[in-house]
Amino acid sequence: MSVIKEVPFPSPETPELPMNIWIDDADSAVDVIDALALSPFATGVQPWSRLVSLERVRTEAALSPAQGRVVRTAQVQDGPESRLICGDGWTLRVVRHRNRTATVSVTAVSDELARSVLKESIDGAEEPEPDTDHVEMGFWWRSSHGATRSEKPITAQPWAEIEGNYSAEARQSLDRLMGVTPADVNGRLILLHGPPGTGKTTLLRSLAKQWQDWCQVDCVLDPERLFNDPGYLMEVAVGYDTEEDQQRWRLLVLEDCDELISAAAKAQTGQGLSRLLNLTDGLLGQGRDVLVAITTNEDLTRLHPAVVRPGRCLAQIEVGPLAREEAVRWLGASTGVGPSGATLAELYAIRSGRAPAATGDESTGLYL
Incomplete structure (x- = not known):
């Protein structure tokens, strides 16, 4: 089944661009929200857009202005939640992920309005920066x-x-x-x-x-x-x-x-x-x-x-291995350290009680 939404062609009285949306059974509710969120921008009704990606979003953060009205919500099981929120002259799309990241995008009739809606939506939404480490x-x-x-x-x-x-x-x-x-x-x-x-x-x-x-x-x-x-x-x-x-x-x-x-x-x-x-x-x-x-x-x-x-x-x-004397000093013991010294990865393996990783395949880099 396909559904087509048609928007009239522009005229002097309505200068917006036309917009057609095709939806079939391969599309999800999230896809519908994405299309609806883009529609005001694509047609020119709300020609200003702002987008921000957030990290460490607070669980209780609304990610919406106080005057916003939720018109669509789609939740993927064990996946992201998508919301479409509307207000006077603006449209907001919010996608929240399980890892506490989020994407917030807004379209509006003016750049000033888009900025203010986005600022109100995300103000205080993120937790403070991690510690100095x-x-x-x-x-x-x-x-x-x-x-x-x-x-x-x-x-x-x-x-x-x-x-x-x-x-x-x-x-x-x-x-x-x-x-x-x-x-x-x-x-x-x-x-x-x-x-x-x-x-x-x-x-x-x-x-x-x-x-x-x-x-x-x-x-x-x-x-x-x-x-x-x-x-x-x-x-x-x-x-x-x-x-x-x-x-x-x-x-x-x-x-x-x-x-x-x-x-x-x-x-x-x-x-x-x-x-x-x-x-x-x-x-x-x-x-x-x-x-x-x-x-x-x-x-x-x-x-x-x-x-x-x-x-x-x-x-x-x-960046080479530590010499034997340096490796012994780092480890605090000589057990497990070979006569030619050891790499940092090998020293960590020895200290944790594991045998040093084999070095025959050098393609991994061992990420240290």
């Missing part, structure tokens, strides 16, 4: 609707609390990296290389915390698509602007990108390497104050010469 990090991915960014709090310890997890050889370079300010930036690429399980991801979380006053850190979840899709790359490079008075630097994190920067990268990824280099010191990166951090398990000798050439990198640091 967290930092906000953005996450980019390419969905069917284009480039998508979500911001979430992640656990991040200050550098002073975790520096003992790294070898003395790497610590001096890491100290300098953690202390970088915008005035110190003389290269756009940060390259962290070394075996899996040595703490490269932990370093990036700590770096996000150390730089949080001047740099927004975003992790790209699908870097292989990023450099194969110029449109996606442009959206990520342009970034996500806030209403802050001063534009912040941005650090894009690309984890385990061995194919992108290897010696055979040109043959394996086509234009991917060229676009990466353009982002780090070409026109694209220079115009947006963008830094790029890459982690890899590859040795430097196996990377493309263009990536490691002098002047390209702000930091190029080998």
Whole structure:
């Protein structure tokens, strides 16, 4: 069964655009709410739109102005709840998820009204920011609707609390990296290389915390698509602007990108390497104050010469295992520590009473 809602064509008296909605048995009640919410904007009756994504939404938060009237509600079992709320000159769509996130969008007859309705709806809806062990990090991915960014709090310890997890050889370079300010930036690429399980991801979380006053850190979840899709790359490079008075630097994190920067990268990824280099010191990166951090398990000798050439990198640091003496000091005992030392992942496994993870498959990175 199909139902078509027809809106008359525009005339001098009614300048709105036409709107047709097709609904069949493949559509859900949530789809109907989505269509109804878009209708006033699509026809031009309410030509102003505002949208915000919320984290840690309070259970008791109404997410609606006091004068709003709920006209539709759809609840998916063990899933999100969607509501359509209307008022004088505005329409509000609220989608609440079980993980306490929510999306609130409003259309209105004026931008001022859209802003005020949205502000009243979300005012006080979120719980306070997590404690100081967290930092906000953005996450980019390419969905069917284009480039998508979500911001979430992640656990991040200050550098002073975790520096003992790294070898003395790497610590001096890491100290300098953690202390970088915008005035110190003389290269756009940060390259962290070394075996899996040595703490490269932990370093990036700590770096996000150390730089949080001047740099927004975003992790790209699908870097292989990023450099194969110029449109996606442009959206990520342009970034996500806030209403802050001063534009912040941005650090894009690309984890385990061995194919992108290897010696055979040109043959394996086509234009991917060229676009990466353009982002780090070409026109694209220079115009947006963008830094790029890459982690890899590859040795430097196996990377493309263009990536490691002098002047390209702000930091190029080998993150290796702790030497035996350092590993024994970290663990407080010598049991389980081999003659050549141990990685951070192996030390955590030993301390928890588990056998160290096998290192035959180095594709996982062990996420430390």
